[in-house]
Amino acid sequence: MHAMTPSHIRDTADANPPVMRQRLGRAVTQWSATKAEWIKLRSVRVNVIGIAAAAVALVLLGVLFSALAPTDMGPGGTATDSVSLAFGGTSLSQLIIGVLAALFVGSEYASGLIRTTFGAVARRTRVLRAKAIVFGSATGLAMMLGAFGAFFAGGAVYSGNLPSHSIGDPGVLRAVLSVGFYGACVALIGIAVGFLVRSTATAIGLLLGLLMLAPLLVDLVPGTVGETLTKIVPSNAGEAMMSVTTRDSLLSPLPALAVLVAWVVGLLAIAAVTVRRRDA
């Protein structure tokens, strides 16, 4: 192979005048990276419609469950009070949020846009944080609004014999706010999984497994191990926070909060380390 040494005949190039450039832009910050992700979120219709749909579904299903619940409801079943009926839509809303989060990250990997983004921001964990901040707060806020809507609308149409609660009763406001918080947690888990697996389809599969399948599977595990696992899967920890009536099979709200935070922080941390090390 003819390897040639670099030529030096173009040393005159050094005499070129300096580029007349505009003074554009400033150093990238977490704030500017977050603004960029905010523009990305808003500028694709499916994100806006999808997040709104998660909140609307929460309200509509809450009204539906509350209105259709038999007036004479015996013990058993998961409905323990009017609040749990009003929040019956959470399981659908969390799926919508999970799919949207997986898409928000996965679509960028699919098209290669993530490389443009990483090229502009350079510190990749900033991109991860920016997406988490933007998507987590948008879904958290939408779900919180939806939770208030579901609570009041559901309570208005419910006429059964289960305990009914008003917003001032102990634990009720906490339960309503927790719906928003749980929505944000699902969004953040979705963002983390999206960055970990870099594929929308795989991420959706994993999220479905974690949110829908895991609670069913751990239920089959016998003994105290099974009981503990049941308490700490994300959806059950979320339910513990969103319930007014305490149940033995679930954690109490504060430990449940700690468990959910651990899931979110743990998965985001793993995603951050992976994103930083791996070739993009």
Added chain:
Amino acid sequence: MIEVTSLTKRYGETVAVDDLSFTVRPGIVTGFLGPNGAGKSTTMRMILGLDNPSQGRATVNGRLLAEHGAPLTELGALLEARAIHPQRSARNHLRALAATTAIPDRRVDEVLGIVGLDEVADRAAGAFSLGMSQRLGIASALLGDPETVMLDEPVNGLDPEGIRWIRNLLKQLAAEGRTVFVSSHLMSEMALTAEHFIIIGRGRLIADVSAAELAAMGPKRQVLVRTPHGDRLRQVLAADGVQVSDDGDRPDVFYVTGIESDVIGRRLLEGGVELHELTSLQESLEGIFMGLTQHAVQYQSHDARPSTPERRAA
């Protein structure tokens, strides 16, 4: 300025980029050439800081790209034309990218104008042709008004008008004093645009040369002479270092080396030799490129013989 020093990228057993060192200087267009799979894109990804080198380093304007506070204003890059969300408009795509570096929206309008997409800027980018996507990719590369521009196969998918546009754009960017680094697997494309060539094959540096140096790397210049009087031709031209060879197929065609065509013409006139054709032959840059890289071609068809490059009149 891009400086690549001992850059190496291994994927397990495979060496995609092998101890590559070169400098891309400002003020000219530098073509980055090599057959498909030679390691061009991997090298560019390492320059962008996307892939971590196994060894060595690549700096942009004196530093690793990630060490610059505002990378977009140092290096404008186009890796993949289709790196766009299909449901996002071109304008919003650029606005989001600009926001990372606090680049004002008026610059977004400016680059949309430069690449000629201002009229379709608010349409979803998914409906764009490959050529329009390339233009949008170039717009994002220019967004930060960067000192260095790096484009991976920018001509792909462009129509002839678009190809001419991009050639002029690249030359203009270089004339403004920027560093312009453009990859291609087609020499024919780069020969008209680039003044300097970095040629790699199988991840290794094959040549780092100016256009003139590359031309000199080809076989000796020949002159084709067509005359019915071969014997007289040999007599008239007989001198030290001059060789006359037959064509083999055509009895009236001869190839002369070691003497320029104008001298041949004068001698034949003085000698009164009837002349039908006098053509100076020089191997095209493409032919030389094919010859240089033929051993490095990964997927070669068996009847393609890059070792016998086509000749063209010079």
